[in-house]
Amino acid sequence: MADNAAARKYDAEARMRRLMVEGLDGDSRAYRDLLSELSRCLRGYFARRLGASSADVEDLVQETLLAVHLKRASYDRSLPFTPWAYAMARYKLVDHFRRNSRRVHIPLEDAGILLAVETSEEGAVRADVHRLLDRLAVRQRNVMEEVKILGFTVEEAAQKRGVTAVSVRVMLHRSLRLLSRAVRNEDQ
């Protein structure tokens, strides 16, 4: 299983690097294929960090694609493609948080994280969670995602919306009660 994932990452790297070099040589079809494949990787990367429902995910995907385009002369053909693209994506993510004046630390991960594919099990669980969260009002849902899935503290979530920590706690409590009722109903 782990070998499979590693092999898939290796294939993706080799393919994207080839497309990038062909694109730099003037092949616009290869370049379009590269951007399409890269946009899928980027969407996954940003969604895992901002929450899949965040409107910023697609903005960041586009900003990063544009950066890749404008900075493509800086790509060194003798180096792998993924770390180069990952550094761009991470830079844009840091920039995004800085603009929204939230101080967060984004760990410097292995560049392969950009190519990470969810296992089917993770995907199923995620789909379930999102289906459940869909039952909540938008505000409740966002708070739940931030605190329970992305791991922000209650205080951070409160600060972000300009409300008190107590009201965030109340919102979480109500959301959880609503969800557990929904799960009970589904199980019966």
Next chain:
Amino acid sequence: MKTNDLIELLARQAPAEPPGQAGRRLGAALALGGSISLGVVVLWLHCQPLLVAGAQPWFWMKAAFTALLTAVGVAMVRRLATPGAAARIAPWLGVAVIVAMGSLGISQLLSTPSALRMTVWLGQSWKVCALLILLLALPIYVALVFAVRTLAPTRLRLSGAAAGFSAGAFAATLYGLHCPEQAAAFVMTWYSLGIAASAAMGALTGPRLLRW
């Protein structure tokens, strides 16, 4: 705009890009900034009589020290402006050059009678040396900033420091055409001070100037 539309748009505006752009742009920046600084050296500071000085080992000692540091600095800038590339050897090479120069300077001082050591170390121009190097580094630094901005630095402070270091080292190479000093200890101290000041200028301004 839909992401797919953006991709179509970008793919249509993607002319062929010859390899080696990063090196070419940095080289052009060094040439442009360097020729301004060279003009200042020649027209304002005036060169040593090159036929006489060029026959002296101390002239080439200074040239080699500063040229090697320039090469190290530019290699670091280039790495830092290419995301995902790690700078491994260049910093150590720089350390080796500085250690070698330091050892040479100390051994020269030790073989000098102690009454003369201060005179050798301070030379005639220690008060202006570092300042002039910093001044000559300015045009080179500005040109490098423009070049690095077209590439993709992701660690802005470090990139700024590396660009400042390169500009300082290259400025010191040009300053060597004018500088009359002959002692390794002088070069080690006052040249390095000017280069370090230039690197500090880069570290201070990099995060602001290099953002993209």
